[in-house]
Amino acid sequence: MTKVLVATVKPFAPAAVEGIKKNIEKAGYEFALLERYQGQEELKEAVKDVDALIVRSDKITEEIIQAAPQLKIVVRAGAGYDNVDLKAASANNVVVMNTPGQNSNAVAELALGMMVFQARNHFNGKAGSELKGKSIGIHAFGHVGSLVAKIAQGFGMKVFAFDPFVKKEDIEKHNVTAVDTVEDLYSKCQYISLHIPANPHTINSINYDLMMRMPQGATLVNTARKEVINEDDLIKVFEQRSDFQYISDIAPDNKEEIAEKFSGRFFFTPKKMGAQTAEANINAGLAAANQIIKFFEEGDTTFQVNK
Numbered sequence: 001m002t003k004v005l006v007a008t009v010k011p012f013a014p015a016a017v018e019g020i021k022k023n024i025e026k027a028g029y030e031f032a033l034l035e036r037y038q039g040q041e042e043l044k045e046a047v048k049d050v051d052a053l054i055v056r057s058d059k060i061t062e063e064i065i066q067a068a069p070q071l072k073i074v075v076r077a078g079a080g081y082d083n084v085d086l087k088a089a090s091a092n093n094v095v096v097m098n099t100p101g102q103n104s105n106a107v108a109e110l111a112l113g114m115m116v117f118q119a120r121n122h123f124n125g126k127a128g129s130e131l132k133g134k135s136i137g138i139h140a141f142g143h144v145g146s147l148v149a150k151i152a153q154g155f156g157m158k159v160f161a162f163d164p165f166v167k168k169e170d171i172e173k174h175n176v177t178a179v180d181t182v183e184d185l186y187s188k189c190q191y192i193s194l195h196i197p198a199n200p201h202t203i204n205s206i207n208y209d210l211m212m213r214m215p216q217g218a219t220l221v222n223t224a225r226k227e228v229i230n231e232d233d234l235i236k237v238f239e240q241r242s243d244f245q246y247i248s249d250i251a252p253d254n255k256e257e258i259a260e261k262f263s264g265r266f267f268f269t270p271k272k273m274g275a276q277t278a279e280a281n282i283n284a285g286l287a288a289a290n291q292i293i294k295f296f297e298e299g300d301t302t303f304q305v306n307k
């Protein structure tokens with residue numbers, strides 16, 4: 001019997017797990033669950049007889065793939081698939097998919113939520129500032145970026161975007177000003193909201209030059225991946241600009257240094273929280289289950305990312 005394992009260190013909401021189980025069993029497959037596992041050894045043991053895997057940010061390395069001789073498909077229930085070794089998957093004839101757009105609203109809401117929290121001094125009682133009238137630059141205008149733009153417009157912000165992979169006219173349909181270069185985006189916007197994936201082109205790409213371009217009252221908002229920030233440059237910018245703030249869904253590796261030196265100018269979630277809503281879990285989890293069923297039943301590879 002085809003066996004589908006949901007392996008999540010950070011569990012889905014119970015309603016999402018129930019929905020996935022129901023759909024998998026209705027399709028006639030075996031459902032298995034491994035939540036909050038303690039390390040790669042436990043995951044390795046659990047994958048040895050599975051045909052399909054549903055994961056979140058769980059690390060699917062070459063070792064895990066090789067420990068699963070029956071594995072045919074891995075679906076990352078979410079957007080970013082930098083946690084899956086695509087090369088190893090392809091080499092072992094394993095299809096990898098993501099579920100684009102399914103958890104985007106949760107991430108977009110968190111971006112704006114963190115912005116309000118920071119602008120109001122973490123609700124400490126001191127007068128803060130409003131988002132209305134401020135400029136925000138959306139760095140990459142995909143599913144999350146376009147939702148952040150929409151919510152920011154609701155706050156009365158001036159919205160700009162840069163995305164070399166999206167036509168200017170498609171950005172402008174959202175009443176967002178599309179700019180031609182990334183430098184221009186950072187030069188224009190007090191807030192920058194990051195929505196780029198982590199890959200060899202983007203890792204460490206948010207550097208001193210970009211951060212220093214931001215106008216007075218700069219706040220960098222990161223609900224993407226911590227790896228895209230050049231952390232040495234971040235410290236330099238914090239040191240040279242007393243107005244600079246950084247808020248991020250998951251702390252940078254040098255968080256102790258930042259906490260020690262730049263009190264009040266940062267906020268980091270203790271665990272990655274962007275997609276952590278019941279709605280996002282249900283949307284992404286069910287999409288993952290349905291994509292697996294369509295793959296086995298119809299050979300559908302619509303959301304494959306390792307073609």
Ligand code: 3PG
Pocket residue numbers: 010056057058077078079080081103224272273274275276
């Ligand atoms: C994503 O890439 O979909 C988000 O970063 C959410 O990741 P998570 O499923 O690990 O919370």
